[in-house]
Amino acid sequence: METKEKLFLYEETAAKIESSIKQLQLQPGDKIASVRKISTEFHVSVNTVFQAYAILEAKGIIYSKPKSGYFISMSPKSAIISLKKNDLTLPTIVDITAMSAVMMKKAKEKEIVNFSILAPVNEHLPITKLNKYVTSSLYEISNDNYQYHLVDGHPALIKQLALKTFDWPNSISQDKILVTNGCMEAINLCLDAITKPGDIVAIESPTYHGILQSLEQRGLQALEIGVNPETGLCLDDLKEGLKKNKVAACIFMPNCHNPVGCKMPEANKIELVNLLGGLDIPLIEDDALGELSFHSAVFPAKAYDKYNNVLYCSSFSKTLAPGFRIGWVSGGKYHHAIEKLKYGSNMSTNSVLQAAIGKYLESGQYNKHIRKMRNALQSQMLKYLSTISEIFPAGTKLAIPQGGLSIWIELPPKIDAYALQKEALNKGVGICPGHIFSTSDFFHHYIRINYCPLWNHKTEKAINTLAKVLQRLT
Incomplete structure (x- = not known):
């Protein structure tokens, strides 16, 4: 039994824009068509184009300049993060509880903007x-x-x-x-x-x-x-x-x-x-x-x-x-x-x-609630992706979520996510370091962020704080 995957309109639009960029052989620094022009040419809403551009920004294909428009990126961030290769060694003994428990407890103890606990906000x-x-x-x-x-x-x-x-x-x-x-x-x-x-x-x-x-x-x-x-x-x-x-x-x-x-x-x-x-x-x-x-x-x-x-x-x-x-x-x-x-x-x-x-x-209200929640989370996700792609250091790579509550981020290899987590906590920001998602040390430079917290001045400031800590560590 085979089923055809259906893309959202903004995903189709993003794919068309990416294809046009390749066909036109645009170079880093070249300006691309405005949102309104793309909206007219592709017969989609302005909001759809903004969503498509957010995806392309997260992939590192384009970047925005305030009041100037969108340009081909000079330091792309790939949507395809490093894949852990299975070397088929012997299975490993698991020893993760102590580290995981300590990190979760510290995140709960502080008055922080908490991106570490994967739960929906009220x-x-x-x-x-x-x-x-x-x-x-x-x-x-x-x-x-x-x-x-x-x-x-x-x-x-x-x-x-x-x-x-x-x-x-x-x-x-x-x-x-x-x-x-x-x-x-x-x-x-x-x-x-x-x-x-x-x-x-x-x-x-x-x-x-x-x-x-x-x-x-x-x-x-x-x-x-x-x-x-x-x-x-x-x-x-x-x-x-x-x-x-x-x-x-x-x-x-x-x-x-x-x-x-x-x-x-x-x-x-x-x-x-x-x-x-x-x-x-x-x-x-x-x-x-x-x-x-x-x-x-x-x-x-x-x-x-x-x-x-x-x-x-x-x-x-x-x-x-x-x-x-x-x-x-x-x-x-x-x-x-x-x-x-x-x-x-x-x-x-x-x-x-x-x-x-x-x-x-x-009562029949559940399905309506789920649709509303999905739409809200999708909008949140695009805002987080766009900002992270713009301000995190060169070498950062993102996995584009197809649902759920989390963004998986690969940082430059020399970053120790555990050290980042400790310093970020001291600055009032909670994240999950990649160490706790595997028995190996492969994900030592990865972090997970929950994008469910409402995007507002407080959360945007927290993401910017995290970016500054990262810049310091690099």
């Missing part, structure tokens, strides 16, 4: 409406929300979760859904169900540091597979890794990858599911950010699962309420084992908050 959340449904759930007549619910979760929420998969090629039935305390509990339950200490687990490189911490706590080894900043997981590297290692499970993020922000093309997801299904190697899919993809008609890998081999993990922490800690898992052929582990660990998840989210989904 301005993007439907807090008033959610409060209404929380109150309603507390005061209903014949309320069961003060009692233990069944281990699988609140019936109203489970029904809505199943309905969310209705248009998938392979939908999920209600009896294959288990509500959890966030996406990480779902992932941890999956790991406990299918692995034992010493097993090898294939992960992406870079990957979310919480996954590395989970592997460390369970005595599991990590086999790191490279990620392409545009197309996600490198399937060829995975195939080689599977040939040379006995892999017990895989944990991947096909959509809205954290930290890179990339997504796998639909054809690649299908190939991944069929590859692992044919080898009977379980795939734990982390889809906590998947609904924030900027592209339409995007399915998770689970949607293509004919083998019942994908353990799908998701959450409302990135889209509705981080503090509610409501996630869910559908464990395929391992689902019964996961249910038993959930019952033995904490029995159930907060009933009132489950009921509130269930009511919110029933």
